[in-house]
Amino acid sequence: MSRAAKTSTPILSVLAQRWSPRSFDPTKSLTLADLTPSFEAARWAPSANNAQEWRFLVGFRGDATFEAMTEHLSGWNASWAPNAGAIVVGMFEDDPENKARDYAPYDLGQAVAHFSVQAHADGLFVHQAAGFERDAMAAAFSVPESWKPFVVAVVGHLGAPELLNETLLARETAPRVRRPLDETVFTEPFPSV
């Protein structure tokens, strides 16, 4: 079954094909070398004043970092993410006193987007999740107070949907939907949204 986006106009294949599965192959492993191109893509993402206010902590299934990360995932994420080859925790520096840092979460989003696009080009899949205990994750890895673990990017090889329970299987196979472009892009003063 193809999960490619039903785009209204052709776009880059890697962008149309990318999607966020919950089913990862538990028999396949990853190493830092496998993810280096993805991190390199993130590295070259643009950022406000080229501040690059992002850091990544990565664990690989089988190592202590990965194990500790899985303990702080919430809800459903704790059931499917441990099958993946790697978990990346994306962080930004959160400094309310520093106005320039206003763009730190935005720029982290750009960096993880570049990461995900490169990963997909390399035959991997990424599912980003917000469902994890931020404070516990920060404590587990001695993250300084000013840094905020903000996103968990679960990375791996695609697994069979049947690995999922019924509820997750339904989500995994549901049609992919997005709001139409004409409700998103405007050329004149703002309509009601």
Place this chain on the structure above:
Amino acid sequence: MSRAAKTSTPILSVLAQRWSPRSFDPTKSLTLADLTPSFEAARWAPSANNAQEWRFLVGFRGDATFEAMTEHLSGWNASWAPNAGAIVVGMFEDDPENKARDYAPYDLGQAVAHFSVQAHADGLFVHQAAGFERDAMAAAFSVPESWKPFVVAVVGHLGAPELLNETLLARETAPRVRRPLDETVFTEPFPSV
């Protein structure tokens, strides 16, 4: 002169080649059709709970929207951006009462990243800028109070660097730099950053 990123390992060409110029060709125009693939790429970006909390206002050089946008650019941006074919103002819904909206700026970052990658694949260049008067921009386009104009993405065809004044020319041609990966990606508890 190539501005391609000096990556430490090969990555997708479109990601390595993408950069953010200030020199845009004032003789070339853009239409909404030219940017539709880029907006479509943004449309299919991932977001927390698939909330897609982004909206885009776009003006094209020569129209009233573009003209009004250029009036609210700050500093240097006001000197180079008007040569571009289009300006896109990216917005997210800012609702401090709604915890789920926490990811709105992050997700806007992802959407604009996808936009920029597609634009580059289509032979266009994007320079994102934070330097604009947010409140004035919001007022000019009747943006509801809960929505926040957050980024200006200047889009167009690459122009000759000589279009820029001396200060901007120096920036335009300076080597592209990023922090090394080993100061960005960690596999163990957080080092000093």
